[in-house]
Amino acid sequence: MQVAKLFAPAAVALAFSVPAIAQQMGAPSVDDQVNQLDEMVDLDEGQKEEISTILTQTQREISANEQEAQQLQQQLGEHVQPDYDEAAIRADAERLGELTAEITADSILMQAKIEDIFTPEQREQLEEAMAQRQEQMQQMQEQMQQQGG
Incomplete structure (x- = not known):
């Protein structure tokens, strides 16, 4: 159960960290x-509404930071020249690091806020579902390795 507790937060963060750019690429709304x-x-209706609000707000914040991060990455690429x-370069790299930290913090805070909405029973259900998904992923990886090797 401890492994599920450690894995569930990461899985939830990944599952719900969908910025606008990813949405344009066909990620779930x-x-x-x-x-x-x-x-x-x-979930009950109140939980659905709260989670929807959290996701929408966080995605907006993450999207803005990701856009700026992409611009900085492009700028950093343009610095690669003889008269650098x-x-x-250091200023742009430092700002890129700050943006990456903000995106990470926003994602973790979003996950924590969503976790706070769940009942203890729902948290347990989520842990079980994440453990099952992890097991399925591991089985698929093993099958692919057996087929490839």
Whole structure:
């Protein structure tokens, strides 16, 4: 059960950390994410609404930071030239690090806020579902290795 407790937060964070860029690439919408979670832990209407609000707000914040991070990555690539400016490279790299930290913090805070909405029974259901998914993923990996090797 301890492994499930350690894995569940990471899985929830990954499952619900969907910025606007990923959404354009066909990632699930907020409604789809809430529905998926509802199927796993049977949310009530108030929980669905709270989670939807948290997801929407966090995705907006993450999306803005990701856009700036992409611009900085492009700028850093443009610095690769014979007459480089070390101070500019370091400043851009430092800002990129700050943005990465913000994105990570926002994702973890979102997950914690969602976890706070669940009942103890729902948390247990989620842990069990995440453990099952982990086991399925591991079995698939083993099958792929056996087929490939």
